[in-house]
Amino acid sequence: MFLINCPFCGxxxxxxxxxxxxAHIVRPKQPTELSDDEWAEYLxxxxxxxxxxxxxxxxxxxxxxxFNIVRDTxxxxxxxxxxxxxxxxx
Amino acid sequence: MKNKYSIFxxxxxxxxxxxxxxxxxxxxxxxxxxxxxxxxxxxxGLATAYYLAKKHSIKNIAVLxxxxxxxxxxxxxxxxxxxxxxxxxxxxLYDHALKIWEGLxxxxxxxxxxxxxxxxxxxxxxxxxxxxxxxxxxxxxxxxDAVYLNTEEVKKFCPIINTSPDIRYPVLxxxxxxxxxxxxxxxxxxxxARGADEMGVDIIQNCEVKGIKRNGDxxxxxxxxxxxxxxxxxxxxAAGHSSVIANMAGLRLPxxxxxxxxxxxxxxxxxxxxxxxxxxxxxxxxxxxxxxxVIGAGTDDxxxxxxxxxxxxxxxxxxxxxxxxxxxxxxRMLRQWGGIVDICPDASPIxxxxxxxxxxxxxxxxxxxxxxxxxxxxxxxxxxxxDEPHKLNAAFNLNRFVSGDLVDEHGAAAVxx
Numbered sequence: 001m002f003l004i005n006c007p008f009c010g011x012x013x014x015x016x017x018x019x020x021x022x023a024h025i026v027r028p029k030q031p032t033e034l035s036d037d038e039w040a041e042y043l044x045x046x047x048x049x050x051x052x053x054x055x056x057x058x059x060x061x062x063x064x065x066x067f068n069i070v071r072d073t074x075x076x077x078x079x080x081x082x083x084x085x086x087x088x089x090x
Numbered sequence: 091m092k093n094k095y096s097i098f099x100x101x102x103x104x105x106x107x108x109x110x111x112x113x114x115x116x117x118x119x120x121x122x123x124x125x126x127x128x129x130x131x132x133x134x135g136l137a138t139a140y141y142l143a144k145k146h147s148i149k150n151i152a153v154l155x156x157x158x159x160x161x162x163x164x165x166x167x168x169x170x171x172x173x174x175x176x177x178x179x180x181x182x183l184y185d186h187a188l189k190i191w192e193g194l195x196x197x198x199x200x201x202x203x204x205x206x207x208x209x210x211x212x213x214x215x216x217x218x219x220x221x222x223x224x225x226x227x228x229x230x231x232x233x234x235d236a237v238y239l240n241t242e243e244v245k246k247f248c249p250i251i252n253t254s255p256d257i258r259y260p261v262l263x264x265x266x267x268x269x270x271x272x273x274x275x276x277x278x279x280x281x282x283a284r285g286a287d288e289m290g291v292d293i294i295q296n297c298e299v300k301g302i303k304r305n306g307d308x309x310x311x312x313x314x315x316x317x318x319x320x321x322x323x324x325x326x327x328a329a330g331h332s333s334v335i336a337n338m339a340g341l342r343l344p345x346x347x348x349x350x351x352x353x354x355x356x357x358x359x360x361x362x363x364x365x366x367x368x369x370x371x372x373x374x375x376x377x378x379x380x381x382x383x384v385i386g387a388g389t390d391d392x393x394x395x396x397x398x399x400x401x402x403x404x405x406x407x408x409x410x411x412x413x414x415x416x417x418x419x420x421x422r423m424l425r426q427w428g429g430i431v432d433i434c435p436d437a438s439p440i441x442x443x444x445x446x447x448x449x450x451x452x453x454x455x456x457x458x459x460x461x462x463x464x465x466x467x468x469x470x471x472x473x474x475x476x477d478e479p480h481k482l483n484a485a486f487n488l489n490r491f492v493s494g495d496l497v498d499e500h501g502a503a504a505v506x507x
Binding site for chain 2: 001014015018019021036037039040041043044045046047048049050053055061073074076
């Protein structure tokens with residue numbers, strides 16, 4: 001349980017948000033040319049980092065906008081929040 | 091040779107104030123080399139070592155545990171055992187485990203307190219009714235005992251459930267697996283540890299794995315808190331930390347690690363003599379032999395290794411419990427905790443070889459690994475010893491995420507993941 005500083009609404013409880021998993025997974029540009037292994041990488045394989053991780057969140061019970069956060073998964077401490085399309089600040 | 095536990099050994103040791111019990115397992119220092127190293131000293135890892143030694147005659151085995159044995163998810167789950175899964179592959183896997191549970195205390199000479207008190211799964215809407223009836227039929231075709239109960243039969247089997255049609259999610263029916271039940275989770279780890287140790291397995295606690303050494307596509311050994319240990323085969327049974335170990339070997343797994351919570355109440359006299367699970371409202375409850383209500387909550391939806399979950403998850407579960415069991419409205423909760431579960435996209439486990447020779451993974455059990463402990467150990471031992479899966483775990487290979495042949499138990503498992 002922690003607070004998330006939504007870049008559009010300000011600080012709210014985590015329960016207002018939906019976690020969207022690992023950030024910066026690039027959608028394949030040529031889906032028809034992907035091998036089965038590449039599809040598996042894109043769809044299923046995850047870093048699942050123990051430590052500082054970049055992830056997507058949606059303020060589902062607020063502005064419903066997507067954004068990214070940098071969070072330490074060992075203690076749930078949020079290091080930074082940044083908007084979609086921006087480079088990670090850390 | 092270990093002394094056999096019996097009523098006579100209990101009496102004999104009572105006469106000496108229980109001060110002369112033999113140690114259940116040794117506390118060895120690691121050797122330079124092992125035939126097989128198991129990473130993770132939980133129930134699944136210890137069972138794997140036990141069956142490797144017992145059925146495959148491999149005796150030079152080490153189990154490396156970063157904390158103490160059974161201190162992870164083995165000691166954190168709600169101890170429910172059942173095999174009423176929908177798909178054939180899952181039914182085969184979990185019922186294999188259930189059959190071993192039925193004779194486990196005798197086999198290990200260790201009382202795992204396996205109690206076949208039945209597990210009931212409730213339906214709260216018409217889709218639940220259809221799903222549970224389908225699952226009952228599928229179970230019976232696979233030789234698994236299952237019956238569908240209507241609302242009156244649910245009430246008769248567990249009288250404290252509120253079956254009023256006026257509650258928000260009324261009980262429309264349910265399934266019952268009578269062979270299902272609970273066991274004492276710590277005893278499972280201790281029993282397997284004692285059995286494995288007797289056959290020469292080195293159980294090395296406080297020995298965290300720091301790295302996996304590869305030579306090309308073959309494993310050479312592990313770097314640990316107690317130095318480098320050479321081996322040709324590594325079985326990883328690290329639950330929520332599977333991705334961390336995979337990363338050491340340069341692999342990625344289709345897993346996300348999330349906190350799963352459970353809680354127990356203050357102890358009370360016997361009030362519920364079965365296990366009741368409810369998928370739709372996410373509430374499940376049983377009563378331990380100490381008298382505590384054992385309640386399982388859900389997972390958080392974000393990745394975390396913090397071993398603590400969010401308060402709103404517990405609140406949601408308790409809301410559902412109170413509506414289904416108004417009699418518990420003044421119960422006080424005693425303890426609450428979290429464990430880190432590794433969840434696969436299809437909510438089924440991975441018991442598999444990998445692209446690295448000599449590296450095997452047993453992971454992805456998500457929220458329901460405890461029930462499979464004996465079967466998981468048996469099949470993983472077979473996979474490691476023969477470098478080939480057993481027919482019961484062939485479907486649970488890592489390659490299914492490439493081939494697309496998933497074992498989708500998301501909706502079919504009794505509780506949502």
